[in-house]
Amino acid sequence: MEAIQRCALSLARDRGIAQVTTEEVATAAGISPRTFFNYFPFKEAAFVPPQVELPEEARIRFCKGKGRVAEDLLTLLYSVASAMPQDRDMLSGLRDLAEGNPRLMALHFDFLRSVEAQLTELFRQRGGNVGGERAPLMAALTTAAVRSAYESWMDVGGTSPFTLIGANIVELAPIYDGAAQDVRAAAE
Amino acid sequence: MEAIQRCALSLARDRGIAQVTTEEVATAAGISPRTFFNYFPFKEAAFVPPQVELPEEARIRFCKGKGRVAEDLLTLLYSVASAMPQDRDMLSGLRDLAEGNPRLMALHFDFLRSVEAQLTELFRQRGGNVGGERAPLMAALTTAAVRSAYESWMDVGGTSPFTLIGANIVELAPIYDGAAQDVRAAAE
DNA sequence: CTTGTTATTTGCACATGGTGCAATATTTGC
DNA sequence: GCAAATATTGCACCATGTGCAAATAACAAG
Numbered sequence: 001m002e003a004i005q006r007c008a009l010s011l012a013r014d015r016g017i018a019q020v021t022t023e024e025v026a027t028a029a030g031i032s033p034r035t036f037f038n039y040f041p042f043k044e045a046a047f048v049p050p051q052v053e054l055p056e057e058a059r060i061r062f063c064k065g066k067g068r069v070a071e072d073l074l075t076l077l078y079s080v081a082s083a084m085p086q087d088r089d090m091l092s093g094l095r096d097l098a099e100g101n102p103r104l105m106a107l108h109f110d111f112l113r114s115v116e117a118q119l120t121e122l123f124r125q126r127g128g129n130v131g132g133e134r135a136p137l138m139a140a141l142t143t144a145a146v147r148s149a150y151e152s153w154m155d156v157g158g159t160s161p162f163t164l165i166g167a168n169i170v171e172l173a174p175i176y177d178g179a180a181q182d183v184r185a186a187a188e
Numbered sequence: 189m190e191a192i193q194r195c196a197l198s199l200a201r202d203r204g205i206a207q208v209t210t211e212e213v214a215t216a217a218g219i220s221p222r223t224f225f226n227y228f229p230f231k232e233a234a235f236v237p238p239q240v241e242l243p244e245e246a247r248i249r250f251c252k253g254k255g256r257v258a259e260d261l262l263t264l265l266y267s268v269a270s271a272m273p274q275d276r277d278m279l280s281g282l283r284d285l286a287e288g289n290p291r292l293m294a295l296h297f298d299f300l301r302s303v304e305a306q307l308t309e310l311f312r313q314r315g316g317n318v319g320g321e322r323a324p325l326m327a328a329l330t331t332a333a334v335r336s337a338y339e340s341w342m343d344v345g346g347t348s349p350f351t352l353i354g355a356n357i358v359e360l361a362p363i364y365d366g367a368a369q370d371v372r373a374a375a376e
Numbered sequence: 377c378t379t380g381t382t383a384t385t386t387g388c389a390c391a392t393g394g395t396g397c398a399a400t401a402t403t404t405g406c
Numbered sequence: 407g408c409a410a411a412t413a414t415t416g417c418a419c420c421a422t423g424t425g426c427a428a429a430t431a432a433c434a435a436g
């Protein structure tokens with residue numbers, strides 16, 4: 001299973017995914033072409049890294065949190081980020097692979113969508129200013145902030161990703177707190 | 189061309205995209221299977237609606253704008269939204285089609301990515317608080333806000349999308365204006 | 377070790393997506 | 407009406423992916 005993935009990745013590294021056939025991957029991994037599709041529903045699935053989950057305990061902690069949303073959100077995100085693969089070269093190589101491959105790109109975005117859906121649920125449960133009908137927007141903005149941090153982390157390289165995620169989330173703090181409503185309310 | 193798309197969509201409406209073959213679409217449109225691939229590089233491309241562009245004139249106006257970012261951004265977005273197809277049933281039907289189809293989903297997100305890239309460029313050119321290295325984050329947040337408005341517009345139905353886009357962008361106003369920096373600066 | 381059970385791997389046939397190329401039909405300009 | 411450009415098509419071909427049944431491996435109990 002992991003062996004197959006390793007073979008697939010090492011084959012794709014130089015040539016790109018499109019130039020690698022399932023047959024090649026299978027023989028490289030020492031299995032039959034048919035068996036490949038027993039493990040992966042389609043070719044591209046063999047190229048995605050394992051994706052992390054939001055730990056149950058951290059989720060509950062966030063829902064029950066009563067402090068500033070941005071702070072609680074950051075501790076939540078840190079707990080995920082620390083569990084993430086930190087091999088920047090591998091990850092940005094993977095992104096390059098996905099660049100010209102719609103199937104793989106779709107997987108990537110599927111992941112983001114699931115993150116956003118989970119965040120929406122968390123915001124709903126937490127309620128208050130980020131709950132109710134505001135939850136989807138809060139989740140969308142948060143996901144965008146995280147993704148932006150992640151991408152510039154891969155682009156620039158150098159420092160740890162956590163700092164940038166922190167900055168972006170802090171930036172969103174007035175929104176989580178509903179500052180705009182206050183402003184609008186005050187203007188009336 | 190458009191005739192082929194109509195055939196494709198009407199075939200897919202009941203059965204879903206996966207259950208429609210390119211051969212069927214071709215014969216329904218009165219062309220040969222081979223010709224289908226002269227027009228569309230892959231099956232799913234026959235199911236995407238025409239996508240709107242940011243009008244040149246509106247783009248320039250935004251870049252040169254000197255007022256509040258949120259306001260100028262809204263006039264820019266309005267100019268796009270009014271050019272968009274407003275057939276909610278068709279659009280949400282299309283979304284349902286995309287739901288189980290990674291290829292189609294990837295097209296959808298590709299579109300969002302291109303919008304985000306254009307916005308990044310616009311923010312960069314406008315400079316100031318939304319320019320420089322803040323541009324990617326600003327673009328990501330804006331795209332997320334627009335997408336969120338768009339999705340809940342399709343989910344809920346009823347009112348025009350413009351109001352919700354407006355509300356979401358207004359919400360981001362403090363960020364465009366760099367409120368968080370002020371807060372942080374004041375805290376030091 | 378042998379036998380019976382179960383899960384895994386495999387081969388094979390087949391449908392579909394997609395491409396390259398050369399032949400044919402169609403349009404366009406004169 | 408004719409020639410050049412353009413669009414359409416047929417054909418051969420490769421790759422992805424699935425269903426099904428046979429073969430093989432793994433394993434437990436006797």
